[in-house]
Amino acid sequence: MVRYFYAHLFGSRPDLRRLFPAELGEQHERLLNALLHVITHLDRPATVSYLQRLGRDHRRYGIARRDYLSVGQSLIASIAEHTPRTWSEDTERAWTNVYGMAMDTMLAAAQQDKDARRPASWEATVVSRRLDRTGHTVVLQTVPDQPYAFRPGQYAAVHHPELRGVWRPYSLVRPGDDATRGEVELHVARTPHGALSALLCDHTFTGQSLTLSSPGGDGWTTQDTGPLTLIAAGTGWAPARAVLSEQVQRFPARTIDLHIVARSRDHFYDQSHLAQLESRHHQLTCHWWWPRDPDRVRGFQRAFQDHLAGERSLAARHVYVAGPPAFVRDTVGTLEEHNRPLSLAHDPLPAEHPQTPLTHAERVLDPPRPRWVNPSLHHTG
Ligand SMILES: NC(=O)C1=CN([C@@H]2O[C@H](COP(=O)(O)OP(=O)(O)OC[C@H]3O[C@@H](n4cnc5c(N)ncnc54)[C@H](O)[C@@H]3O)[C@@H](O)[C@H]2O)C=CC1
Known part of the structure; x- marks a missing residue:
């Protein structure tokens, strides 16, 4: 179905190919799944605000109503092609209406953004x-x-x-x-x-x-001046640094602990900046973590998580976590299980890959069959 969709889209509108990477790879599933997800959840208020945000964000691709219409036609053609048994004029009308509503919501939000003279990128x-x-x-x-x-x-x-x-x-x-x-x-x-x-x-x-693009994500800030712990790995230092610099400027007396993790000592790429911050703000304490033995990285990661699990004082602190997705997932899991901080915020995580072989698109079009129990196979006594 995904291949059919792209073949249909690029067959009818070869000029749209430029908007996609040369290697479609992960993109293959992403667009179709997102389209199907959105239009099957259109009755939820959160979906409308999501579509408005998406519409504003799509301004950066420079796409117009005509392009949205082509995507809709290819989507509906793909669904029709893959559900020959159930497809009818009524189903086609329903999909067309629902796609049209999603498209209109996105385009209206984009137009409002343009009228307010906000840059597209x-x-x-x-x-x-x-x-x-x-x-x-x-x-x-x-x-x-x-x-x-x-x-x-x-x-x-x-x-x-x-x-x-x-x-x-x-x-x-x-x-x-x-x-x-x-x-x-x-x-x-x-x-x-x-x-x-x-x-x-x-x-x-x-x-x-x-x-x-325009800035995305909610970001993180707090009015509460209680003790704060920042836990950052690799380039997760970037959002942690943005949070840290705002906090030390707004609340110079706030106690802040920073745990910073890297692949090796040489991988602390912003060390001099951090040293400056530490010398200027005496209530900031930095803890540096790196594996001493490059062949035992998993052991190092476990030891780091064990250390956090044993830090009882974290229960009385606000915590912000950023870094590679596995790091954020594990650290948040450890803190939720062992420490239960006053508040826990983290960098947005990419969506989990579904464990099941079915993609969202496949589930909509071909729901798994119910497992009927065949009474004749059940023996009693
Ligand atoms: N560039 C940016 O602005 C941002 C990037 N990221 C993410 O950071 C990633 C890039 O990572 P790198 O900087 O190369 O980091 P990296 O792969 O060098 O990892 C940094 C450290 O974290 C440790 N670590 C990883 N998983 C762990 C775990 N479960 N428990 C304990 N320690 C663990 C590693 O052993 C390493 O010492 C990308 O995946 C990106 O998504 C996150 C936030 C912002």
Whole structure:
């Protein structure tokens, strides 16, 4: 069904191919699943606000009503093709109406955003690039072409002009932690098979222009001035740093503990900045964690989680966690089970891959058969 959908879409509108990555890969399932999910949950109020956000966000692709209509036609053609037994004029009308409502909600939100003169995206020029000594992480400072406001812990989808159709989220940081400055800093870790992260690490120099989406995610802040613990691994330091700098500026007397985790001592790519912060703010304490033996990383990770589990004082603190998805999942699990902090916030996690072989699209179109009990197979006595 997914292949049929894309073949139909690109067959009828070859010009839309440019919006998608050269290798469709994970994208293959994502768009179709999202479309089916949204239009089968349209009766929920949360879906409407989700669609409005999605509509505003889609302005950055420069797509118009005509493009939405083509996607809808391909979607409905794919469903019809795969449900020949149940498809009728009525079902077609129902799918067309429901898709039309979703499309109209997105387009109306996009138009409102445009009327309010909000940019669809920002062109950000790279003004400095710092690759760490391991070559694993690059810190890029950029200057957006228009004012760019964001909250600590928010992220932007980033696009490089040489990589068609690819957008990846990166947390947003103010260089020098000065919220009044207009620059935006991105911390990019090289990920295996990550074409964009490799391009950003190795081939992005001063003067290069990148495109930023509007800031996404809720971010994190608090009015409560109770003790705070930040737990950050790898480039999870980026959102943690944005949170930390806001907190030390707003509440200079707040007690803050930072646990910072990296692959090795050399992987602490922002060490000098953190040292400066620590020397300026005496109520900030940093704990540095890295595996001493590179062959025993799993053991190190378990020891880290065990350490957190035993930290009873965390029950009286607010906690913010950021880092690779497995790190966030494990750490949040440990804290919920053993410590129950006053409040627990974390970086958004990517959706879990379903354990079942059925995708959402397949479930809608071909629900699993009920398991009837055949009484004749049951023997009594
Ligand atoms: N660049 C950004 O703005 C942000 C990136 N991220 C995520 O960070 C990831 C990049 O990761 P890297 O910086 O390469 O980190 P990494 O892979 O170098 O990991 C950092 C440290 O965390 C440890 N770790 C991992 N799982 C753990 C666990 N379950 N328990 C204890 N320790 C654990 C690792 O052993 C390592 O020492 C990406 O997956 C991205 O999604 C998260 C927030 C912001």
